[in-house]
Amino acid sequence: MTHTPGLYAVIRSEWIKFRSVRSTVIGTVIMFVLTIGIGLLIGFAVKGHLQSMTPVERATLDPIQLAMGGILFAQFAVGVIGALLITSEYTSTSIRTTLSAVPNRLRLVSAKAIVLALVIFIVGEIASFVAYFDGAAIFHGTIAALPSLSQGKTLQAVFLSGLYLTLMGLFGFGLGLILRQSAGSISTYTSLLLIIPILVFLLPSSWQNNITKFEPSVLGQAMRSTTGVLRGGTPVFGTWTATAILASYCVAAVGAGIILMSRRDA
Amino acid sequence: MISVEHITKRFNDTTAVDDLSFEVKPGVITGFLGPNGSGKSTTMRIILGLDRPTKGRALINGKSYHSLSAPLREVGALLEAKAVHPGRSARNHLLALAVSNGIPASRVDEVLNFVGLESVAKKRAGDFSLGMSQRLGIAGALLGDPPVLLFDEPVNGLDPEGIRWIREFFRKLADEGRTVLVSSHLMSEMAVTADQIIVIGRGKFITSGSVDDLTKNAAGTVIVRSTNNGELTKALANTSATVSEINDEGLRVSGLAAAAIGDLAFATGIALHELTPERASLEEVFMELTHDSVEYSQTAKEAN
Numbered sequence: 001m002t003h004t005p006g007l008y009a010v011i012r013s014e015w016i017k018f019r020s021v022r023s024t025v026i027g028t029v030i031m032f033v034l035t036i037g038i039g040l041l042i043g044f045a046v047k048g049h050l051q052s053m054t055p056v057e058r059a060t061l062d063p064i065q066l067a068m069g070g071i072l073f074a075q076f077a078v079g080v081i082g083a084l085l086i087t088s089e090y091t092s093t094s095i096r097t098t099l100s101a102v103p104n105r106l107r108l109v110s111a112k113a114i115v116l117a118l119v120i121f122i123v124g125e126i127a128s129f130v131a132y133f134d135g136a137a138i139f140h141g142t143i144a145a146l147p148s149l150s151q152g153k154t155l156q157a158v159f160l161s162g163l164y165l166t167l168m169g170l171f172g173f174g175l176g177l178i179l180r181q182s183a184g185s186i187s188t189y190t191s192l193l194l195i196i197p198i199l200v201f202l203l204p205s206s207w208q209n210n211i212t213k214f215e216p217s218v219l220g221q222a223m224r225s226t227t228g229v230l231r232g233g234t235p236v237f238g239t240w241t242a243t244a245i246l247a248s249y250c251v252a253a254v255g256a257g258i259i260l261m262s263r264r265d266a
Numbered sequence: 267m268i269s270v271e272h273i274t275k276r277f278n279d280t281t282a283v284d285d286l287s288f289e290v291k292p293g294v295i296t297g298f299l300g301p302n303g304s305g306k307s308t309t310m311r312i313i314l315g316l317d318r319p320t321k322g323r324a325l326i327n328g329k330s331y332h333s334l335s336a337p338l339r340e341v342g343a344l345l346e347a348k349a350v351h352p353g354r355s356a357r358n359h360l361l362a363l364a365v366s367n368g369i370p371a372s373r374v375d376e377v378l379n380f381v382g383l384e385s386v387a388k389k390r391a392g393d394f395s396l397g398m399s400q401r402l403g404i405a406g407a408l409l410g411d412p413p414v415l416l417f418d419e420p421v422n423g424l425d426p427e428g429i430r431w432i433r434e435f436f437r438k439l440a441d442e443g444r445t446v447l448v449s450s451h452l453m454s455e456m457a458v459t460a461d462q463i464i465v466i467g468r469g470k471f472i473t474s475g476s477v478d479d480l481t482k483n484a485a486g487t488v489i490v491r492s493t494n495n496g497e498l499t500k501a502l503a504n505t506s507a508t509v510s511e512i513n514d515e516g517l518r519v520s521g522l523a524a525a526a527i528g529d530l531a532f533a534t535g536i537a538l539h540e541l542t543p544e545r546a547s548l549e550e551v552f553m554e555l556t557h558d559s560v561e562y563s564q565t566a567k568e569a570n
Contacts, residue, residue, distance in 0.1 A: 004335040005368035013366035020358035021351060093349045096316055097406065100343055101366045103315045103332045265317040 010102050010111035018115050023084050028123055031077035031165065035127035036134065038070035043138035050144055062227045063144040064157045067135025068128065071161050071220065075168045076190065078120055082172030083185035085116055086257075090180040096266050105262045109177065113170060113254060120169040125162035132158045153226040153239070160223040160243065167246045168216065174253025178260055193217055213237055219246045267292055267445055268313060268414060273322035275308050275469070282308045284469040285322070290447045292413070295440045297460030297477075298449040301556050305469035306449040307345070310418050314343055326414055338367040342407030343416040347399035347423065352392025356383055356402050359391055364409050377405040396423030404432075414445040421455060433459050453552035467556040488524045491516030491540035492531060501534045502527070516540060 018024050046066055053061065089095040102108045132154075136146040149155045176185040193216060200211050212218050213236055221230055222242035230236055237245065268290040275283040283305040290296045300306050311317040313324040315331030323330060326341055334340050350359050360374045378384045381401040386394070391402060400423055407415055417436075421429050436459060440446050450456050456463055457477055465472040465480075473480065487510070492498050495517055499509050507522035516539075519527060524543040531538050 005366065009368055010366050013362045016358060016362040016365060017351075017354070020355065020362070021353045023353065088351060092351050093346055094351045095349075096311070096314075096345055097349045097363065099316055100314045100331075100341075100345075101338050101363050103334065103337055263318070265311070 007107055007111060010107055011114055013102075014111045014115045018085070018119065021088070023088065024081055027077055027081035027084070028119060031074045031081070031120070032123050032127045034073040034077055035068075035070040035124070035161075035165070036130050038073045039067055039131035040134055040138070042066060042069035043135055046144070047138055047142065050142055056233060057231055058143070060227065060229050060231050060233050061144060062225055062231065063135065063139055063146045064132070064154060064226050065221065065224055065231065066139070066144060067132055067146055068157070068161045068224050070131055071128070071164060071224070072217065074124075074127070074165055075193065075217065075220065078124075078165045078169035079172030079175075079189040079193075080186055081120070082116055082169040082174075083176035083189060084182060085112055085173055086176040087180060087182040087185050091182055099266050106258055109254065109258050109261065113173060116169055116173055117166050121162060121166040124165035125159065128158050128161040128165075131161075147226070156239065157224045157226050160239065163243070164220040164223050164246070167243075167250050168220070170250040171216065171246075171253055174250060174255075174257050177254060177257025209235065214245065216246060216249065219243075267327050268416075268447060269325045269328075270309065270313065271322050271324070273309065273312055273319045273324060275305070275312060275317060276320045282469050283312070283319070286466065286469065286471050287322075288464050288471060288474060290445055290464075291462070292445040293440055293443050294461040295436050295446045295448060295459060297456035297463040298447055298466075299453060299456050299463055299552065300449075300451065300466040300472075302451050304451075304467050304556070306451075306466065307418055308469075309466075310343070310345060310416055310447075310449065313416065314341070314345070316345075336367040336369075336410065338363060338369065338410035338412065340410070340412050341414045341416065342410060342412040343418075344400070344403040344407045344420055345416075345418045347396060347403045350391040350399065350402060353390055355388050356391050356394070356405075357387040359402070360405060360409060363406055367410055369410055373409060373411075377408045380408065381405045397425060397428055400424055400428070404435075413443075415439060415447070417446075417448045419449055419451070421450070421452075465552065465555055472555050487518050487520045487544045488522070488527055489516055489540060489542040489544060490519055490527055490531075490538065493537045493539070497534060498531060498536050501530055501536075505530065 043066065089098055098108065132146065139145050147154045149158070172185065172189050175188050179185045179188060196215055197212070200208055203211065212234065218236060219242040222236035223239055225236060225239065228236070228238070236242065270286055270288050273283050273286045274281065286305070286309060298306055308317060312319045313326070313331065326334070331337060331341070357374060357378065360377065361371060364371060364374050375384070378387050381404050383398065383401055383405065386398065391399065394402060400420065420432055424432060436446055436448060448459060460477060462474065462476055463480060464474040490498065495512060499512065499517060502509055502519060502522070505522055507519050507527070509517050509519055511518035524541050528538060528541055
């Protein structure tokens with residue numbers, strides 16, 4: 001017992017914590033099931049109605065977005081997993097036990113973020129590729145046939161679907177760090193995804209496009225886009241710009257959380 | 267060794283800890299005593315680096331808690347028994363703590379056996395009774411075999427057998443040369459548990475010393491009734507005694523033993539009707555010491 005434990009020891013400790021609690025494990029399973037299951041449901045529902053699309057819709061059709069429709073649901077699951085990872089420590093006051101074992105706040109938050117990101121990334125990528133192959137099978141031979149992974153931006157779009165879930169999980173984690181309450185963090189996360197678009201809809205249309213582009217779920221669609229426009233023609237950021245903007249949200253939220261954590265009493 | 271150096275902690279407009287300084291030495295059990303809300307827990311949280319003091323600092327063997335690279339191997343603490351994720355098993359809770367500080371997993375089973383929780387190690391900590399949670403907290407404090415240990419109100423929720431067990435356990439830790447700080451709001455508990463006592467009230471240092479010293483200093487009042495209270499008071503004025511109360515019932519004398527008062531009365535030719543030594547219990551000493559601070563807090567509450 002002479003060596004000094006570092007970040008790796010804390011990562012192992014946080015991994016034990018992640019897998020030994022029901023909520024995080026169930027959340028991860030739900031995220032996996034939603035990504036694949038909703039993708040299948042959308043696939044079967046949309047398949048029969050492809051002919052009724054308007055010419056504009058047809059022109060801007062991005063079949064990958066259809067196959068990845070489950071991400072729109074799974075993004076709520078990852079936000080909840082991320083937020084609960086830290087808020088459950090505050091609501092149970094186990095944060096005091098945790099911080100007395102690991103007083104270095106930056107190291108603790110980094111270890112939690114790394115475990116969270118790795119789990120969501122691995123499960124999210126698997127789910128995204130399964131959803132892609134399901135979609136490819138469903139839409140085979142239709143006007144919404146999915147391009148093969150080697151064509152254009154297909155592989156990138158599928159890969160970024162898993163990365164999007166990872167970033168959204170980190171964003172939820174950042175909100176949890178800042179707010180410290182499960183209910184508050186989850187409702188804030190949900191509001192940002194659902195309420196902001198409604199509020200933006202009330203604004204003059206000239207503003208709408210400029211603001212909409214920055215919404216997390218729209219950034220996600222931009223990351224998954226192979227065409228550069230959304231269905232209906234709404235312009236979005238380029239793939240990597242969108243990824244960078246979403247990543248900056250995560251850095252801002254988690255960064256603010258770390259600063260607050262080192263200033264506040266536990 | 268724990269050194270608390272001029273710690274002040276303010277929450278908005280209330281001062282929880284007010285320029286508090288003390289040292290906790292190894293090899294003895296030190297009781298940390300004060301009424302509820304006197305700042306004991308806040309002080310302990312500051313020692314553990316959980317709360318930031320407004321002023322001052324706390325050091326453990328000369329180092330601040332934040333600078334400890336494997337704190338569980340240097341300080342073990344039981345703050346709140348329920349500071350555990352309710353959904354995690356006792357074993358996984360301890361395992362995660364152990365791994366974060368580079369403590370081998372075999373030690374987890376050792377401490378679980380020691381506190382007698384091995385049979386429920388795989389049960390969710392949220393289903394534990396308060397007594398079981400206390401034992402789990404103690405297991406966590408012992409994980410790193412630390413030389414310094416802090417326990418905040420450890421006897422809460424323990425049954426009489428558990429209380430006896432924990433007293434013997436503290437004694438063993440101190441005998442092994444460890445630094446042991448145990449907080450309580452019960453003087454009677456500290457009287458049988460601790461060697462040294464630090465008393466605080468309203469976040470301020472009141473007194474410290476050995477249990478014997480504290481009772482000796484405040485003890486020894488004698489109720490005296492005689493045929494001539496006035497003469498006796500005069501006679502007592504020439505001795506080390508202090509007469510604190512004079513009424514029809516008699517005198518309350520401190521600073522002179524009952525036998526000496528009796529001799530004095532005989533020598534002065536005053537017949538005594540009553541001579542009752544009143545040895546203050548430790549509890550009374552404590553009540554007296556913290557009286558002002560408690561009263562103040564109650565008036566303050568009423569004023570709000």
